[in-house]
Amino acid sequence: MNDIRIYRLGAIVLRTAYSTLKGQLVRSIMYPKPVDFRFTKDLFKFILFLACISGLGFVYTIAVMIMRANTLRRIIVRSLDIITITVPPALPAAMSVGIINAHIRLKKKQIFCISPSTINTCGAINVVCFDKTGTLTEDGLDFHKVRPVKSTNIAKSKEKGKTESAEFLEETTDLTSRKDFPFDGELVKAIATCHSLTRINGVLLGDPLDLILFQKTEWTMEEGIGDIEEETQRFDNVQPSIIKPTDDNTAEYSVIRQFTFSSSLQRMSVIVFDPKKDRPDNMVLYSKGSPEMILSLCDPSTVPEDYLTRVNAYAQHGFRLIAVARRSLDMNFNKASKVKRGAVECDLQMLGLIVMENRVKPVTLPVINQLNRANIRTVMVTGDNLLTGLSVARECGIIRPSKRAFLVEHIPGEVDEYGRTKLLIKQSVSSSDDVIEDDASVSISMCSSTWKGSSENDGFSPTNTEVEIPNPVTSENLSHLIASSYHLAISGPTFAVIVHEYPELVDKLCCVCDVFARMAPDQKQLLVEQLQQIDYTVAMCGDGANDCAALKAAHAGISLSDAEASIAAPFTSKVPDIRCVPTVISEGRAALVTSFGIFKYMAGYSLTQFVTVMHLYWISNILTDGQFMFIDVFLITAFALLLGNTPASHRLAHTSPPTRLLSIASMTSVIGQLIIIGVTQSIVFFSTSKQSWFIPYKPPVDDEVEDKRSMQGTALFSVSMFQYITLALVYSKGPPYRGNLWSNKPLCVLTTFTTLFCLYIVLWPADELRTLLGNVEIPDMRFRIFIVALAAVNAGFSYAFETFFVDYFLLGYWERYKKKRSIEAIVDYIPSNDHIRRESTNGITSSRTETTLLSNENQQLHMTTTKTAKTETQQSSSLFERIISRIGAEPTWIMSPPPPQSSRESSDGLESLDRTF
Numbered sequence: 030m031n032d033i034r035i036y037r038l039g040a041i042v043l044r045t046a047y048s049t050l051k052g053q054l055v056r057s058i059m060y061p062k063p064v065d066f067r068f069t070k071d072l073f074k075f076i077l078f079l080a081c082i083s084g085l086g087f088v089y090t091i092a093v094m095i096m097r098a099n100t101l102r103r104i105i106v107r108s109l110d111i112i113t114i115t116v117p118p119a120l121p122a123a124m125s126v127g128i129i130n131a132h133i134r135l136k137k138k139q140i141f142c143i144s145p146s147t148i149n150t151c152g153a154i155n156v157v158c159f160d161k162t163g164t165l166t167e168d169g170l171d172f173h174k175v176r177p178v179k180s181t182n183i184a185k186s187k188e189k190g191k192t193e194s195a196e197f198l199e200e201t202t203d204l205t206s207r208k209d210f211p212f213d214g215e216l217v218k219a220i221a222t223c224h225s226l227t228r229i230n231g232v233l234l235g236d237p238l239d240l241i242l243f244q245k246t247e248w249t250m251e252e253g254i255g256d257i258e259e260e261t262q263r264f265d266n267v268q269p270s271i272i273k274p275t276d277d278n279t280a281e282y283s284v285i286r287q288f289t290f291s292s293s294l295q296r297m298s299v300i301v302f303d304p305k306k307d308r309p310d311n312m313v314l315y316s317k318g319s320p321e322m323i324l325s326l327c328d329p330s331t332v333p334e335d336y337l338t339r340v341n342a343y344a345q346h347g348f349r350l351i352a353v354a355r356r357s358l359d360m361n362f363n364k365a366s367k368v369k370r371g372a373v374e375c376d377l378q379m380l381g382l383i384v385m386e387n388r389v390k391p392v393t394l395p396v397i398n399q400l401n402r403a404n405i406r407t408v409m410v411t412g413d414n415l416l417t418g419l420s421v422a423r424e425c426g427i428i429r430p431s432k433r434a435f436l437v438e439h440i441p442g443e444v445d446e447y448g449r450t451k452l453l454i455k456q457s458v459s460s461s462d463d464v465i466e467d468d469a470s471v472s473i474s475m476c477s478s479t480w481k482g483s484s485e486n487d488g489f490s491p492t493n494t495e496v497e498i499p500n501p502v503t504s505e506n507l508s509h510l511i512a513s514s515y516h517l518a519i520s521g522p523t524f525a526v527i528v529h530e531y532p533e534l535v536d537k538l539c540c541v542c543d544v545f546a547r548m549a550p551d552q553k554q555l556l557v558e559q560l561q562q563i564d565y566t567v568a569m570c571g572d573g574a575n576d577c578a579a580l581k582a583a584h585a586g587i588s589l590s591d592a593e594a595s596i597a598a599p600f601t602s603k604v605p606d607i608r609c610v611p612t613v614i615s616e617g618r619a620a621l622v623t624s625f626g627i628f629k630y631m632a633g634y635s636l637t638q639f640v641t642v643m644h645l646y647w648i649s650n651i652l653t654d655g656q657f658m659f660i661d662v663f664l665i666t667a668f669a670l671l672l673g674n675t676p677a678s679h680r681l682a683h684t685s686p687p688t689r690l691l692s693i694a695s696m697t698s699v700i701g702q703l704i705i706i707g708v709t710q711s712i713v714f715f716s717t718s719k720q721s722w723f724i725p726y727k728p729p730v731d732d733e734v735e736d737k738r739s740m741q742g743t744a745l746f747s748v749s750m751f752q753y754i755t756l757a758l759v760y761s762k763g764p765p766y767r768g769n770l771w772s773n774k775p776l777c778v779l780t781t782f783t784t785l786f787c788l789y790i791v792l793w794p795a796d797e798l799r800t801l802l803g804n805v806e807i808p809d810m811r812f813r814i815f816i817v818a819l820a821a822v823n824a825g826f827s828y829a830f831e832t833f834f835v836d837y838f839l840l841g842y843w844e845r846y847k848k849k850r851s852i853e854a855i856v857d858y859i860p861s862n863d864h865i866r867r868e869s870t871n872g873i874t875s876s877r878t879e880t881t882l883l884s885n886e887n888q889q890l891h892m893t894t895t896k897t898a899k900t901e902t903q904q905s906s907s908l909f910e911r912i913i914s915r916i917g918a919e920p921t922w923i924m925s926p927p928p929p930q931s932s933r934e935s936s937d938g939l940e941s942l943d944r945t946f
């Protein structure tokens with residue numbers, strides 16, 4: 030039996046190493062980031078710890094065996110045997126149980142996972158990035174209005190040599206009649222032709238936005254060959270789509286070229302040919318895209334002066350906007366089919382704005398609230414307009430009504446004294462023009478000196494913020510300060526400026542900025558990576574092709590669509606709303622807790638067996654094959670399989686479960702249980718030898734056939750059976766991350782059955798069973814009851830130790846105490862900074878310009894102080910670094926931070942601060 034165990038160990042080690050390497054390789058190809066890296070690293074360290082214990086056991090075994098004059102063969106076999114006992118070979122398989130169970134439960138909830146190892150990582154998620162359109166808001170947008178633009182026809186105005194100013198006409202909702210539109214209904218023609226819809230099995234399919242707009246025009250579309258059966262021929266013969274209006278039977282337009290929509294370009298275009306026109310301008314380019322992008326491609330004389338004001342006004346109310354433009358092309362069919370996109374998408378004539386409703390899904394707000402209550406940060410990352418994003422973020426609870434929102438922008442073309450593009454902060458006014466709630470502890474002084482021309486109605490309030498930290502700062506009002514901090518919103522172009530020109534601000538920005546708008550796909554990915562760099566565990570939830578890179582980069586990508594996103598993301602939800610996010614997180618938390626529990630159970634089981642064997646080696650004895658078999662197969666395997674069956678808790682707890690396996694709590698738990706078990710077994714071992722009926726074990730002499738049965742072996746086996754059951758119950762943790770013990774019915778049945786069966790083995794075993802197990806008869810019933818009673822006391826101690834000392838004291842009180850200490854360490858720094866700040870503002874605040882200058886210096890001080898505090902609290906968790914960033918991150922720190930070099934110079938600490946001041 031011993032030899033078999035050694036061979037099995039070799040095979041398992043090789044197989045585990047091979048599968049680990051293979052898994053790493055596959056994962057490194059599919060998902061470049063090792064998702065549960067820290068956990069795996071800790072796991073290996075823990076196994077190393079067990080290996081060290083087995084090393085000690087190894088030395089002990091050799092010493093004792095030599096002392097007891099055992100044969101060389103027995104010394105080798107026994108000493109190697111100790112390694113298989115201490116490092117459980119079934120550990121990798123047992124560890125997967127929680128993940129497999131979570132995987133099955135997720136599948137039942139219509140959430141499919143192609144990388145089950147990611148499930149554990151989901152338990153540690155503390156920030157979720159959401160795409161907006163189709164994720165937080167409904168995918169099928171509702172058409173709201175169009176706002177046509179009446180401008181001079183460029184060609185005609187050039188002919189006449191004069192330009193007239195362009196203006197917006199009245200809003201309209203009817204796209205069926207072209208009569209009411211300027212330029213012979215060009216806007217309607219553009220909407221009807223500029224899309225990428227296609228017909229499959231007779232049904233029009235494509236971007237929901239394109240589909241809604243096309244259907245609104247009531248035009249018809251024929252794709253080359255109309256016959257459905259011959260649809261495939263379309264791909265062999267390039268034939269243009271023919272689009273016909275309903276109000277004119279004679280008209281028809283052929284789309285001869287399509288420049289497809291791309292998120293990074295924010296637009297799409299088509300070249301349309303009017304076969305009925307026998308004029309050079311019978312080719313027209315129609316473009317539609319984001320208002321900013323189309324504006325940049327248009328001839329300025331065709332754009333109304335109040336264009337941006339209108340766009341902002343719509344966006345501020347949460348509308349999704351598409352601008353439409355056209356250009357007459359003087360080229361033939363051949364040239365039009367080869368011309369480069371950049372050559373024709375310029376000098377456009379603005380035709381108008383399409384306003385779409387952007388309804389938030391009914392489930393969005395409750396889910397965001399649920400996540401916020403669980404202290405999981407929610408961030409919006411969208412390709413849409415900043416104000417639209419901000420409005421939707423307010424509506425769905427990402428921007429809390431109690432907090433101020435600021436917009437960070439850059440001023441293109443204007444540079445500061447260090448040659449970097451100037452940044453600007455504007456306070457956002459909510460769409461309802463509500464008063465921004467004031468907060469007693471944070472006062473904002475307004476200063477218009479840095480504010481640049483926005484119209485009054487654009488949803489911004491000009492502000493250069495000076496946020497004062499309450500005095501004195503105590504740990505009580507510190508938490509209030511954190512709670513009363515603010516949100517930032519930024520758009521992709523400004524984010525790009527900050528990443529390139531202000532790299533030292535990126536971390537802080539990512540800590541406080543909750544709305545990222547106009548983000549290109551690679552910027553979405555960059556944001557996820559930046560959040561990961563500041564130690565967030567990031568989930569990304571999205572549905573579009575523009576989310577793929579971010580879905581792949583995140584620790585947990587959750588796709589809401591079956592298209593491209595589902596290939597990049599490890600999770601795909603068939604139910605296309607964000608309810609899957611809390612489900613994935615709670616299942617992840619349950620799987621993480623299960624993995625920890627099973628790991629500790631397996632470690633506890635190995636160490637229990639190790640202690641038993643150490644005792645028996647003292648008398649040159651070992652457990653019998655039957656006893657080993659009963660423990661390994663009947664008890665351990667059954668419990669390890671069922672421990673992970675406990676479902677996830679229905680509620681998301683306020684904190685995430687511990688993610689470090691090598692924490693003080695985990696180590697104390699394993700070592701504490703080991704001590705309790707060791708003491709109990711020692712009592713049994715020595716008290717057995719003191720009994721009047723005790724017959725000592727006689728080890729075999731030389732090559733004599735070994736009879737492993739002994740009284741002390743039987744006594745130890747008897748008590749250890751209950752210890753294994755106790756360990757399983759102690760490590761099967763319930764609320765707040767998993768359901769309680771009763772929710773795992775199979776485990777309850779197994780516990781009851783095994784406990785009764787073990788009682789039977791100890792108290793009244795049948796002779797056949799005793800022989801099968803290799804037990805000897807313990808003649809005294811009182812001693813057998815004593816063993817059971819001792820096992821019960823052991824169970825009581827184990828439970829009390831785990832619940833009161835490990836869970837309540839170490840994980841509850843001690844962790845909270847450590848957090849408080851870290852906060853106090855931060856507080857220690859803030860008064861000094863506050864002191865400097867007050868001194869400066871009290872001293873010289875005669876003019877606004879001086880205030881701004883001083884404020885800039887203060888920010889420099891504040892930033893460096895924060896940095897020093899950061900260094901000082903290096904021991905504290907990354908969470909506190911994030912809190913420091915949040916506190917030290919009043920919007921003013923963005924305004925005039927020192928350039929990278931000077932920031933590096935001043936990072937030596939407070940001394941350099943004083944000099945600067």
Ligand SMILES: Nc1ncnc2c1ncn2[C@@H]1O[C@H](COP(=O)(O)OP(=O)(O)OP(=O)(O)O)[C@@H](O)[C@H]1O
Pocket residue numbers: 160161162163236238239290291292293295296297317318319320350351410411412413414573575
């Ligand atoms: N089919 C389309 N044709 C032309 N322009 C479009 C189309 N779809 C979107 N746009 C414009 O391009 C911008 C960027 O689109 P993108 O798909 O990157 O993000 P989004 O759909 O607005 O938001 P999200 O990232 O939240 O899904 C949109 O805000 C819109 O103005």
